[in-house]
Amino acid sequence: MLDALRVLRDTASGVDLPADVARNASLDIERLSGLLKPYLVADTLQAAGRTPGIGGRAHALLPMVHVDEADDNRLVGHVTFGRYYLGGFGAAHGGAIPLMFDEIMGRLSNAVGRPMARTAYLNVNFRAITPIDVRLRVEVRHDREEGRKRFLTAALYDGETVTADATALFITLKPGQR
Numbered sequence: 001m002l003d004a005l006r007v008l009r010d011t012a013s014g015v016d017l018p019a020d021v022a023r024n025a026s027l028d029i030e031r032l033s034g035l036l037k038p039y040l041v042a043d044t045l046q047a048a049g050r051t052p053g054i055g056g057r058a059h060a061l062l063p064m065v066h067v068d069e070a071d072d073n074r075l076v077g078h079v080t081f082g083r084y085y086l087g088g089f090g091a092a093h094g095g096a097i098p099l100m101f102d103e104i105m106g107r108l109s110n111a112v113g114r115p116m117a118r119t120a121y122l123n124v125n126f127r128a129i130t131p132i133d134v135r136l137r138v139e140v141r142h143d144r145e146e147g148r149k150r151f152l153t154a155a156l157y158d159g160e161t162v163t164a165d166a167t168a169l170f171i172t173l174k175p176g177q178r
Ligand SMILES: CCCCCCCC(=O)SCCNC(=O)CCNC(=O)[C@H](O)C(C)(C)COP(=O)(O)OP(=O)(O)OC[C@H]1O[C@@H](n2cnc3c(N)ncnc32)[C@H](O)[C@@H]1OP(=O)(O)O
Pocket: 102, 103, 104, 105, 106, 107, 110, 117, 118, 119, 120, 121, 147, 148, 149, 169, 171, 173, 174, 177, 178
């Protein structure tokens, strides 16, 4: 369903509809929302964001990063920003890129049995345009730990060009910390 939703999102972002088609599409989307509403649950029980086996943790907001290689301290994957993430002139929105970094850096930070951590800072440099509808490579490194602090770096590549890079600090949560 989320795959279909992502396709809908990209398609809806890219069209310019006549009014009658927009009206009919709205009715269909409202009908679909009505179909799902009886299944609303508490946020601790919802599937979105809590289903690691499904792409993007089943979280519809996240750009889907496919992991190609990973070990304890390094992850390489690929991501394609669809039309939904367009900022302008063929480039991904500047907010979508930190979103992708936060998710994939967080995933490596929390991997291999490391306790849960939360992002304290995420600094992103936009080095070149990040094109939409192009398969991009993302590399993440877990560089070091100092007590509860975990320092990670990441870069996003279009071919050999670094389009963005990031440094992040994740802090291990204390027992019982929310
Ligand atoms: C698979 C799942 C992947 C998911 C990935 C997504 C991850 C996220 O996006 S999490 C959501 C975004 N982040 C947040 O909402 C965090 C909000 N902030 C907080 O909850 C807290 O400030 C938190 C937990 C980060 C730190 O608070 P706390 O536990 O009280 O630690 P605190 O004592 O302040 O700091 C610990 C150390 O880190 C340092 N530190 C904390 N924040 C920062 C910062 N922004 N910059 C630099 N250093 C910092 C402190 O100076 C301190 O250092 P030292 O031990 O040397 O004195």
